[in-house]
Amino acid sequence: MVHEAYKEMIPARALSALDAAEAQALNEHLENCAECQKELEEWQATAATLALTADTVEPSPAVRERILDEVRKDLSSAQVVPFRSTPRNIWNSFGSLGAMAAVVVLTALIVGLVVMWRQNRLMQEEMARTKDFMELVTTPGARVSELKGVDLGAGATASLAYDQNGHAMLMAKKLPSPPQGKAYQLWFIVGSKPPMPGKTFAPDNSGQGMLKDQMPKEAMDSAIFAITIEPEGGVSAPTGQIYLRSFEVN
Numbered sequence: 001m002v003h004e005a006y007k008e009m010i011p012a013r014a015l016s017a018l019d020a021a022e023a024q025a026l027n028e029h030l031e032n033c034a035e036c037q038k039e040l041e042e043w044q045a046t047a048a049t050l051a052l053t054a055d056t057v058e059p060s061p062a063v064r065e066r067i068l069d070e071v072r073k074d075l076s077s078a079q080v081v082p083f084r085s086t087p088r089n090i091w092n093s094f095g096s097l098g099a100m101a102a103v104v105v106l107t108a109l110i111v112g113l114v115v116m117w118r119q120n121r122l123m124q125e126e127m128a129r130t131k132d133f134m135e136l137v138t139t140p141g142a143r144v145s146e147l148k149g150v151d152l153g154a155g156a157t158a159s160l161a162y163d164q165n166g167h168a169m170l171m172a173k174k175l176p177s178p179p180q181g182k183a184y185q186l187w188f189i190v191g192s193k194p195p196m197p198g199k200t201f202a203p204d205n206s207g208q209g210m211l212k213d214q215m216p217k218e219a220m221d222s223a224i225f226a227i228t229i230e231p232e233g234g235v236s237a238p239t240g241q242i243y244l245r246s247f248e249v250n
Contacts, residue, residue, distance in 0.1 A: 006036055014043035126208075133171055139163045145225055145246045152176065153227075153243030156207070160186075160225050160246070166215040172244070175203040178229050185230040186211060187238055188219035195226065200234045 006029045012018050013026055030037050137144055141164040149156035158172035170186060178184060186198030196216050203209035215223070228240040 003033070003036075006033070007039065010036060010040050010043055013040060130171075133159075133161060133169050136161045136163060136167065136169050147172075147225055147227065147244040147246045149174070149244050150242060152241060156244055158209075158227065158244050162215050162220075166217065166220060168213045168215045170201075170209075170211040170213070172201075172203065172207075172209040172211075172227070174207045175209055175243070176207070177205075178202065181232055182229050182240075183232045183234070184209060184227050184243065185234050185238070185240075186213060187226045187228065188216055189224040189226060190218050190222060193218070195238055197234060197236055197238075200230065200232065202232075 006026055009018060009022060009026050013023065018026065030040065136142060142161055144159060144161045147158040147160060153176065156172065156174045156176070158170055160168060160170045162168035172184075175184065183200040183202050185200045187195040188198060189195045196219060199211055199213045201209050201211040225246040226238075226242050227244040228238045228242050230238065230240050
């Protein structure tokens with residue numbers, strides 16, 4: 001079995017939904033795969049959080065419709081054979097309904113688990129970015145410049161921290177989503193010289209963006225920082241409208 005196949009089994013393993021053979025195969029793989037062990041721990045932690053939540057998670061309409069489609073296919077392909085009427089065992093019917101309900105519940109649990117796992121991943125990434133930013137800010141001699149949104153970027157904010165070696169980190173909030181094929185680009189402006197290009201970045205769905213860059217030596221003491229929207233690969237000279245700019249260097 002290939003590595004990716006084992007990884008696909010991990011969410012079900014976190015919910016104890018594998019059969020004995022699958023569980024044994026995965027356990028043998030986990031003994032020699034640190035990557036899958038770590039991923040299983042993350043899924044199990046998320047499953048534990050899901051078990052404590054009071055909200056009932058229902059499958060999405062798409063999932064429910066997919067299950068019903070499978071049931072319809074089974075019914076349409078079934079061959080009708082005349083048979084002698086026998087007393088109906090109502091407990092058998094309950095058993096079939098119970099199996100279908102179990103499928104729906106398991107599907108709902110997996111969907112909820114995936115959603116919470118992704119949320120946990122995003123939270124961990126956000127915490128890591130904040131930690132990196134705070135470490136840079138607290139470096140001896142570090143400086144911080146605040147950027148504010150202008151015109152189309154009104155309401156957006158950003159902080160750019162950099163140390164004495166020019167290691168810089170930008171964290172932005174409430175940025176509008178850029179058009180298709182576009183990204184935000186950082187610029188270093190010193191006096192009347194042409195703006196010096198920085199790297200590009202794209203915000204997430206919540207409008208938060210992060211960028212690590214190396215400041216030019218010329219920009220270390222008296223630069224103004226600006227952010228424009230440019231092609232994804234970046235450009236050597238700004239062509240788009242300024243969305244954010246610094247107003248003070250601390």
